Amino acid sequence: MTETSSPLKYLGQPIERIEDATLLRGAAAYTDDIPVPVGTLHAAILRSPHAHAEITSIDVAAAEKQPGVHAVLTGQDIKELTEPFLIVLRVPLDQWSLAVDRVRFVGEAVAVVIADDRYLAEDALDHIEVKYNPIEAIIGTMDAAQEDAVLVHPAAGTNVVSRRDFSYGEPEKAFAEADRIIENTIDYPRNSQTPLEGFVVVANYLPGEESYDILSNFQGPFTVHPVMSKALRCKGSQLRMRSPAYSGGGFGVKQAIFPYVVLMCVASRKVGRPIKWVEDRLEHLTAAIAAPNRVIEAKAAVMNDGKIIGLHFEQWDDYGAYLRPPMPGPLYRQHGIMTGAYDVPNMTIINNLVMTNKTPSGMVRGFGGPQIYYGLERLIHTIAVELGLDPLDVIKKNLIPADAFPYRAAAGALIGSGDYQQALEISENEGKLAELKKHRDDMRAEGKLYGIGYAAVVEPAQSNMGYLSTINTVEERKKAGPKGGNVAIATVNIDPLGTVSVTADSIPQGQGHATVLAQIVADEMGLTPEDIIVNMERDTQRDPWSIATGNYSSRFSSSTVVSAQMAAKRVRAKLADIAAQTLNVPAEDVEFAGGQVFAKGNPENTLRFSRVAGTTHWSPGELPADMAPGITETATWSPPELEPPNDKDQINTSLTYGFVFDICGLEVDKVTGEVRIDKYVTMHDSGNILNPLLADGQVYGAFGWGLGIALSEEFVYSEDGSFLSGTFADYLCPTAPEVPEPQILHMVTPEPFTPLGAKGIGEGNVMSTPVCVANAVSDAIGIRDLQLPLSPSKLMSLIDDDEPAAPKSIADAKPATSKPKSGRGLSGSGQAIVPVPPTEVWDTLLDPVKLAAVIPGCHELDLVGENSYTADISIGVGAVKGRFQAHVKLSDLHPPDSVILGGGMTGPLGSSSGGGRVTLTAVDGGTRVDYDYEVEITGKVAAIGGRMLDGASRVLVDQFFKRLIAQIEGGDANAGDAAGSWWSRLLKFLGAG
Amino acid sequence: MPQLNQETKHKINFTLNGKAVSGYTEPRTLLSDFLRQEMALMGVHVSCEHGVCGSCTVQIDGKAVRSCLTFAVQVEGRAVDTVESLADENGELSDLQIAFRKHHGLQCGYCTPGILMSVEAFLEINPKPNEDEIREMLSGHICRCTGYTGMVKAIQDVVETR
Amino acid sequence: MKPNNFNYVRAESVDHVLSCLAEHGENARILAGGQSLIAMMNFRLVEPAYLIDISGLDELKEIKTNGNSVEISAAVTQAKVIAAADVNEHLSLLVDALPNVGHFQTRAKGTFCGSIAHSDPSSEQPLCFAILGGEAVLKSNRGERVLAASEFQTGMLATAREDDELLTSVRLPKQNPSAGHAFEEITRRQGDFAIVAIAVIADGENIRIGVGGVAGKPEVRDWDGLADSDIDDALNALAWELGDNEDIHASAKYRRQMVRRVGRRVIEEARKCRS
Missing domain, CATH: 3.30.465.10 (Uridine Diphospho-n-acetylenolpyruvylglucosamine Reductase; domain 3)
Structure with a gap:
C-alpha cells in the first residue's frame, strides 16, 4: 500500500464544531441522561462531618426500615468484598471506597443507602447513627510535615510518605559561585476547576459472568482501570467501563470518580440490582477532589546581571487524606521541565509528599503546572526586584536560546522546538507593551496602584506514562521494569454506503475532539467533516484501549490525532489500491477530493468514493491480491521520545512543549483592595494549530479559570479541619463580569516529535495566568509575599493594614473580644449581671434538671459520669427540624467561682464541639457572670453556612447565657430566643454544649 | 385542591414548550427533576441545586428562572419553556443557537441550555443591551469551559442582527 | 441535595394563608419566590411540614x-x-x-x-x-x-x-426628592451577597447611613449636622460598633475598613446628589 495525501483543506481551519448542533438543542446525552436498565436503584452517600475521627459504631437498622430502602452498606461490607486501592508507593495508606474504622477528611464516604429513588435514599441517610471519636485533625501542610505531628495514617509512621531529592548538573557549585542567592517561598492553595456536571455512575453486576458493567463519566487515564479491577478482585475483562460521548466538563477531575465506581459495583452486587449514583454539588465541592496545595521554597543562584546559574526547589505537595492513583502525578508530571523556559543547567529538586486531613488531591487541569510556575515565575519577579532589574530583562536573559532546539533540559525534558525570544518580541509589539508601561507611569502619577506582570511558561503535553516512576529510586525502577510511552489509538471504518466513521481513545470533555478528528479524516478521504461520523464513546469490552486512554495531559492534539490520521491514511491507501485497478493508474496517482476518487491529472477518470468503499463490503473477491477484506483500520502510536527515566533520574516527562508568554496590566483599588484587570495579553506557540477556533476556545477557558485561581477560588479549611467552601456561593467561580477578554497571540514552531506538528494548548493559561496576575499585583503594591487567591480583604491587609483605634467608649464596652482567633475556631466572650448571689448561679449550673432547661430543645439530661451528661435533642421549633446527640460535661469545678462547661453535638447537619469557662463574681446586686468560649463547628452546616457562622454563633452563645440568666431568675428560659430564627436556633444547638 | 399531601403524586396541568401537557408529581419534586425524569427533557441540566450556577434555567411564563429553585407543583397552569423549544418546527437552529456555534460560545455544553433560555428572556426585556449589561445578565450563570468570551460575542451578534 | 417531604398548600387567598398559618404555625413556611428558601430546603437546613405558596395570589x-x-x-x-x-x-x-x-x-x-x-x-x-x-x-x-x-x-x-x-x-x-442618596456594596463577584453594603441618604444637613453585611442585621445611624471634619470619626465609631464578624470572604478588619472608606465615598456621593 502506498501512502499519499491530499492538501489539507479542513485541518488548520476554524471549522465550526460538529458537536454543537446536538449540544445547542439540549439533545446531547450526558451520563445522567442515558436510559438505565429496568429496576435500577439509586444511591445516596452518608459523609463524615469530621476531619479526623475513629468510627466507633454505625447503626443502620433504622435506615434500613425507611420507605423504599433496599440496603445500607458500610465500610465493613466494603472491606469484606474489596481490596484497598493500589497506590504508587509501598507505604500503608489503605483506602477503600467507604471509610473503614476511621475517617480522615470532612466528606469522606461512610455509608451508602440504596433506595428506589434519590429522594428516598437521602431521607434514609438521616436515620443512620454513626458514633465518632474525634481525633485532632492535621490541616496545615507544613504542620503535618513536623516530626511530632498527628499522623493521618499511623501505619505509615509519618505524614511525609515520600521524600526524594534530585540533583542535575552541579547545583552546589552554582550556588557557591553565584553573586547572589535569591529566595522566594510560595504556598499555592487548594482549588479545582469543578466541572458543572458531577460524577455519575451506573453499575450493574452481572452474576452470570461475575462481571460489572459500568456506565460513567470517567475520563481516564485508564491506568486506573487495573486499580478498580484489583480492588473488586476481578479480571480486567470483568470490569466493563463505558463512557458516553458527551461530558459536562472534566478538567481532569472526573478521573476521581473511580472510588465511587467500585462502591456502586459492590452495592449492585450486594443488592442484585443496577445502581445509579449522581454526585451533587455539595458532595463534589466537599469530597471530590482538589489540586494539591503546595509549598515551594525556591532559591536561585544568580549573577548580578540577572543570569540564573542554578535553581533549588524544595516542594511539599499536599495530597490530603489518601494517595489516590494516579497521584502524586502533579509532583512529577513536570519533573523534566522544572527549569521552565530557562536555560539553567544546574538544579536541585527535593520533593516531599505530605498527607493531611483534607480531601484527597487529584487530577485538575494544569496538573502541577500552576504550582510550579507560581514558584518559578514569582522567583523570577523577585530576582528582578532584588537586583533592581526589569523582570522582562531577567526573563530574556535566561530564556533558552532560539538556536538551542531541540533542547534537553537539566532534568530531562526534550523540547523539540521554540523561539521564545521571537514570542516575546511579538508580544511586546502586538501587545503594545510600551504603551502599557506609559499607562502604568500615568496611573502611578495619579497615585494609583498599577502594576504589570509577566509570566513565561513551557506548556507540556502528552505525558510520558513512565514519569511517575521517577518517584522510585533507580534500583526500585530496575526491579519493577521500565515504564514510558503513551499509546494512542483510533479506528476509521467505512460502511457499505461509503460513510466514514471514526472512534478514538480521547474521551473528550467538551474540547471538540470529534470536530478535529472529522477534519483530519475528511482531508484524507477527500470528503467534508459533515461526511464523517465521529463517535467518542468508549467501551473497554468492545473498543481497543490502553492505559494511556483518556482525556488528560493535553494528549489529544499531539497523540490521538496522530493515530487517527494513521488509520485514515491506511484506509486511503487501501481505497487507492482498489481504485487503481479500475482507474487503471498506479495507486500513487489516485487522488481523493469532493467525494470522488480519481486519476491524478485526469479528473474525468473517476469513481464515487462510496463505490470504491463499497467494493470492500460487496465483493471482496474483486480486491487486489493479498488485500484483506473489509475496510476498517485501527492505528496505534506511541512516540519513541517518551523514554523511561534514566539512571540519572532524567525524564522526558512529556512529548511536546509549547510556550506561553503573558503580560498583564492591572490596578489594585486603593480604597477597596479589589483587582481590576486592565489588559491581558497571552502569546501561544502551540506548534501547528489544528482548529484555530477551538484552540482559542481553550485559551479563553484556561484564562478564565486562571483568573479564578488568582483572584477568587479556594477550598478553605479551618485549622480544626472544618471544610468551609461547600457551595457555589463560597467556592467562587468567576462569572462573565469578572473575566475580561484577553488578547490572544499566536506563533508557530512546529513540533518535530509528532507528525502533525501540534503541541498542547489547553493548560497553558492555567499555569501562566495565576502567576502573571500575582506578579502584576506585586508590581502594583510593591509586596513580595502574596497568598492566592488575591481577595480584596487579603490585599487590603497588605496595602494598608493600619486602622484607627476604636473610640474609647466602644473599646471599653467590649473588654475581651480582641482575643486572636485560630483559624475558624469561633471564639468570644461576654458578661452579664444576675440579681442572685454566686451560689445560686452555681446551683443552677450543677443541677441537671435546671441545666436541661437552659439547653434549648433538651428535655432531659442523662447522667453518664460525674458531671457528665448526654441528651437526645430534637429540634422541633421554627423551621429547623433536626436531631442531635449532645454531650455536656462540667469540669475544673471551683465552687462557686468558676467552672468549665464543655461538650458537643452530632446530627445530620453536622457536629460541633466547644466549651468555655464561666466565672462568677459577687458584685453589688448579685453576680457578675463572665464567660468566654471557643466553638468548633464542622460538617454540612460549616460547609454551606460559612458566611454566617461567626455572627450566628455569637448569637447562640449569647442566647445560651440569656436563658441561663432567665432560668436563674425563675423566668421563662425560652425568653432568650423569642426571636430565634432557624439559624440562631440551629447554631445554638451546635455550639451551646 | 389547595393542599397537596406529601408522599403522594398529584396531577399537574401546564403548557410545556407550547403544548398542553399533564404529569404527576409529589410536592417535593424539584421542577428540574420533574422536567428531566417525567417529561424526558434532558436539555434541563442540574449542577448546583442551590440557584447559583444557572445550568437548570428554564422559562416560566417567559421569565428565566431556576428550575432547581421551583417545585414542579408550582407550574400548575403556567407555561414552561426549555431549550428544546428553541429550534423551529423543522428542527432548524435559532439565530442565537447558530451564533453560539459560530463564536464557539460553548464547549462541554452543560451550562448552555440554561444560558440560552436566559438570553432569550433577557432580550425580550432589553433587546439592545450593551456588553456590560450582557455580562451582568450572564453573571447568573457559571461556565467553567469558555471564559465567557465566545458567548458574549454570540449574544452581541444576535443583538445586532435581530 | 433533595428536599425532605412537605405538604404543599397552594394559597387561594390571604385569609386562606392566615388560617393555614394559624393551624400549622411554626411547622409551616411561606413560599413566595423561594430563592433562598428552596435552596435551604435542598440542603435540608429547613424542613417545613407545610409549605404555603403565595406566589399565585x-x-x-x-x-x-x-x-x-x-x-x-x-x-x-x-x-x-x-x-x-x-x-x-x-x-x-x-x-x-x-x-x-x-x-x-x-x-x-x-x-x-x-x-x-x-x-x-x-x-x-x-x-x-x-x-x-x-x-x-x-x-x-x-x-x-x-x-x-x-x-x-x-x-x-x-x-x-x-x-x-x-x-x-x-x-x-417616599424619599424626599431634595435629599440625595447613594448606594455601594463590596462583593467578591457580581451578584454575590455583600461583604459590606452601604446606603446613605443625605437630607439637608442630616446624614442617614445604613450598613449591611457587617453586623447581624442592617444598622442605621442618623448623624444630624455632623461637621465634615467629624465624618471620619463617626464612621470609625460605627465600624467598631458593628462587631467583628468575619467569614471566609473577608476579615472583620476589612469590613471595618470598608465601612470607613466606602462609607466616606457613599456619603460624599449622596451629598452631591442633594438638590
Missing part, C-alpha cells in the same frame, strides 16, 4: 402608592420592583440597590418582601428597608400589626414575625 402582587408611602405586597418580585413606575418615582434608592440583588434570573422570581422576611444580614433589601424607615405589615387571624423596620428586624435571620403571621406587605416612605 394576585392580591399580593401589587405595588401601591398611599399618600406618603409606597406599599409593596408579599408576592411582588424584585424584577417588578425595579421596573415599577412608583418605585422609580419615589424610591430611587431601590432602583440603585436592587440590581445588586442576586441575578437577573433570581430577581425574576425572588420577592422583595420574602427577602425582608428572611432577613439575611448581607442582603440589600433589608438594608433598604431599614434605612428608608419602612414598616412591615403583619397579618394573622388575630389581626394586623404594623412594625417599624427597627422593631421588625431583631437579628441575624431573625424578625419579630410570629409563627402565625404573614408579612403581607412592606410600606416604604
Whole structure:
C-alpha cells in the first residue's frame, strides 16, 4: 500500500464544531441522561462531618426500615468484598471506597443507602447513627510535615510518605559561585476547576459472568482501570467501563470518580440490582477532589546581571487524606521541565509528599503546572526586584536560546522546538507593551496602584506514562521494569454506503475532539467533516484501549490525532489500491477530493468514493491480491521520545512543549483592595494549530479559570479541619463580569516529535495566568509575599493594614473580644449581671434538671459520669427540624467561682464541639457572670453556612447565657430566643454544649 | 385542591414548550427533576441545586428562572419553556443557537441550555443591551469551559442582527 | 441535595394563608419566590411540614402608592420592583440597590418582601428597608400589626414575625426628592451577597447611613449636622460598633475598613446628589 495525501483543506481551519448542533438543542446525552436498565436503584452517600475521627459504631437498622430502602452498606461490607486501592508507593495508606474504622477528611464516604429513588435514599441517610471519636485533625501542610505531628495514617509512621531529592548538573557549585542567592517561598492553595456536571455512575453486576458493567463519566487515564479491577478482585475483562460521548466538563477531575465506581459495583452486587449514583454539588465541592496545595521554597543562584546559574526547589505537595492513583502525578508530571523556559543547567529538586486531613488531591487541569510556575515565575519577579532589574530583562536573559532546539533540559525534558525570544518580541509589539508601561507611569502619577506582570511558561503535553516512576529510586525502577510511552489509538471504518466513521481513545470533555478528528479524516478521504461520523464513546469490552486512554495531559492534539490520521491514511491507501485497478493508474496517482476518487491529472477518470468503499463490503473477491477484506483500520502510536527515566533520574516527562508568554496590566483599588484587570495579553506557540477556533476556545477557558485561581477560588479549611467552601456561593467561580477578554497571540514552531506538528494548548493559561496576575499585583503594591487567591480583604491587609483605634467608649464596652482567633475556631466572650448571689448561679449550673432547661430543645439530661451528661435533642421549633446527640460535661469545678462547661453535638447537619469557662463574681446586686468560649463547628452546616457562622454563633452563645440568666431568675428560659430564627436556633444547638 | 399531601403524586396541568401537557408529581419534586425524569427533557441540566450556577434555567411564563429553585407543583397552569423549544418546527437552529456555534460560545455544553433560555428572556426585556449589561445578565450563570468570551460575542451578534 | 417531604398548600387567598398559618404555625413556611428558601430546603437546613405558596395570589402582587408611602405586597418580585413606575418615582434608592440583588434570573422570581422576611444580614433589601424607615405589615387571624423596620428586624435571620403571621406587605416612605442618596456594596463577584453594603441618604444637613453585611442585621445611624471634619470619626465609631464578624470572604478588619472608606465615598456621593 502506498501512502499519499491530499492538501489539507479542513485541518488548520476554524471549522465550526460538529458537536454543537446536538449540544445547542439540549439533545446531547450526558451520563445522567442515558436510559438505565429496568429496576435500577439509586444511591445516596452518608459523609463524615469530621476531619479526623475513629468510627466507633454505625447503626443502620433504622435506615434500613425507611420507605423504599433496599440496603445500607458500610465500610465493613466494603472491606469484606474489596481490596484497598493500589497506590504508587509501598507505604500503608489503605483506602477503600467507604471509610473503614476511621475517617480522615470532612466528606469522606461512610455509608451508602440504596433506595428506589434519590429522594428516598437521602431521607434514609438521616436515620443512620454513626458514633465518632474525634481525633485532632492535621490541616496545615507544613504542620503535618513536623516530626511530632498527628499522623493521618499511623501505619505509615509519618505524614511525609515520600521524600526524594534530585540533583542535575552541579547545583552546589552554582550556588557557591553565584553573586547572589535569591529566595522566594510560595504556598499555592487548594482549588479545582469543578466541572458543572458531577460524577455519575451506573453499575450493574452481572452474576452470570461475575462481571460489572459500568456506565460513567470517567475520563481516564485508564491506568486506573487495573486499580478498580484489583480492588473488586476481578479480571480486567470483568470490569466493563463505558463512557458516553458527551461530558459536562472534566478538567481532569472526573478521573476521581473511580472510588465511587467500585462502591456502586459492590452495592449492585450486594443488592442484585443496577445502581445509579449522581454526585451533587455539595458532595463534589466537599469530597471530590482538589489540586494539591503546595509549598515551594525556591532559591536561585544568580549573577548580578540577572543570569540564573542554578535553581533549588524544595516542594511539599499536599495530597490530603489518601494517595489516590494516579497521584502524586502533579509532583512529577513536570519533573523534566522544572527549569521552565530557562536555560539553567544546574538544579536541585527535593520533593516531599505530605498527607493531611483534607480531601484527597487529584487530577485538575494544569496538573502541577500552576504550582510550579507560581514558584518559578514569582522567583523570577523577585530576582528582578532584588537586583533592581526589569523582570522582562531577567526573563530574556535566561530564556533558552532560539538556536538551542531541540533542547534537553537539566532534568530531562526534550523540547523539540521554540523561539521564545521571537514570542516575546511579538508580544511586546502586538501587545503594545510600551504603551502599557506609559499607562502604568500615568496611573502611578495619579497615585494609583498599577502594576504589570509577566509570566513565561513551557506548556507540556502528552505525558510520558513512565514519569511517575521517577518517584522510585533507580534500583526500585530496575526491579519493577521500565515504564514510558503513551499509546494512542483510533479506528476509521467505512460502511457499505461509503460513510466514514471514526472512534478514538480521547474521551473528550467538551474540547471538540470529534470536530478535529472529522477534519483530519475528511482531508484524507477527500470528503467534508459533515461526511464523517465521529463517535467518542468508549467501551473497554468492545473498543481497543490502553492505559494511556483518556482525556488528560493535553494528549489529544499531539497523540490521538496522530493515530487517527494513521488509520485514515491506511484506509486511503487501501481505497487507492482498489481504485487503481479500475482507474487503471498506479495507486500513487489516485487522488481523493469532493467525494470522488480519481486519476491524478485526469479528473474525468473517476469513481464515487462510496463505490470504491463499497467494493470492500460487496465483493471482496474483486480486491487486489493479498488485500484483506473489509475496510476498517485501527492505528496505534506511541512516540519513541517518551523514554523511561534514566539512571540519572532524567525524564522526558512529556512529548511536546509549547510556550506561553503573558503580560498583564492591572490596578489594585486603593480604597477597596479589589483587582481590576486592565489588559491581558497571552502569546501561544502551540506548534501547528489544528482548529484555530477551538484552540482559542481553550485559551479563553484556561484564562478564565486562571483568573479564578488568582483572584477568587479556594477550598478553605479551618485549622480544626472544618471544610468551609461547600457551595457555589463560597467556592467562587468567576462569572462573565469578572473575566475580561484577553488578547490572544499566536506563533508557530512546529513540533518535530509528532507528525502533525501540534503541541498542547489547553493548560497553558492555567499555569501562566495565576502567576502573571500575582506578579502584576506585586508590581502594583510593591509586596513580595502574596497568598492566592488575591481577595480584596487579603490585599487590603497588605496595602494598608493600619486602622484607627476604636473610640474609647466602644473599646471599653467590649473588654475581651480582641482575643486572636485560630483559624475558624469561633471564639468570644461576654458578661452579664444576675440579681442572685454566686451560689445560686452555681446551683443552677450543677443541677441537671435546671441545666436541661437552659439547653434549648433538651428535655432531659442523662447522667453518664460525674458531671457528665448526654441528651437526645430534637429540634422541633421554627423551621429547623433536626436531631442531635449532645454531650455536656462540667469540669475544673471551683465552687462557686468558676467552672468549665464543655461538650458537643452530632446530627445530620453536622457536629460541633466547644466549651468555655464561666466565672462568677459577687458584685453589688448579685453576680457578675463572665464567660468566654471557643466553638468548633464542622460538617454540612460549616460547609454551606460559612458566611454566617461567626455572627450566628455569637448569637447562640449569647442566647445560651440569656436563658441561663432567665432560668436563674425563675423566668421563662425560652425568653432568650423569642426571636430565634432557624439559624440562631440551629447554631445554638451546635455550639451551646 | 389547595393542599397537596406529601408522599403522594398529584396531577399537574401546564403548557410545556407550547403544548398542553399533564404529569404527576409529589410536592417535593424539584421542577428540574420533574422536567428531566417525567417529561424526558434532558436539555434541563442540574449542577448546583442551590440557584447559583444557572445550568437548570428554564422559562416560566417567559421569565428565566431556576428550575432547581421551583417545585414542579408550582407550574400548575403556567407555561414552561426549555431549550428544546428553541429550534423551529423543522428542527432548524435559532439565530442565537447558530451564533453560539459560530463564536464557539460553548464547549462541554452543560451550562448552555440554561444560558440560552436566559438570553432569550433577557432580550425580550432589553433587546439592545450593551456588553456590560450582557455580562451582568450572564453573571447568573457559571461556565467553567469558555471564559465567557465566545458567548458574549454570540449574544452581541444576535443583538445586532435581530 | 433533595428536599425532605412537605405538604404543599397552594394559597387561594390571604385569609386562606392566615388560617393555614394559624393551624400549622411554626411547622409551616411561606413560599413566595423561594430563592433562598428552596435552596435551604435542598440542603435540608429547613424542613417545613407545610409549605404555603403565595406566589399565585394576585392580591399580593401589587405595588401601591398611599399618600406618603409606597406599599409593596408579599408576592411582588424584585424584577417588578425595579421596573415599577412608583418605585422609580419615589424610591430611587431601590432602583440603585436592587440590581445588586442576586441575578437577573433570581430577581425574576425572588420577592422583595420574602427577602425582608428572611432577613439575611448581607442582603440589600433589608438594608433598604431599614434605612428608608419602612414598616412591615403583619397579618394573622388575630389581626394586623404594623412594625417599624427597627422593631421588625431583631437579628441575624431573625424578625419579630410570629409563627402565625404573614408579612403581607412592606410600606416604604417616599424619599424626599431634595435629599440625595447613594448606594455601594463590596462583593467578591457580581451578584454575590455583600461583604459590606452601604446606603446613605443625605437630607439637608442630616446624614442617614445604613450598613449591611457587617453586623447581624442592617444598622442605621442618623448623624444630624455632623461637621465634615467629624465624618471620619463617626464612621470609625460605627465600624467598631458593628462587631467583628468575619467569614471566609473577608476579615472583620476589612469590613471595618470598608465601612470607613466606602462609607466616606457613599456619603460624599449622596451629598452631591442633594438638590
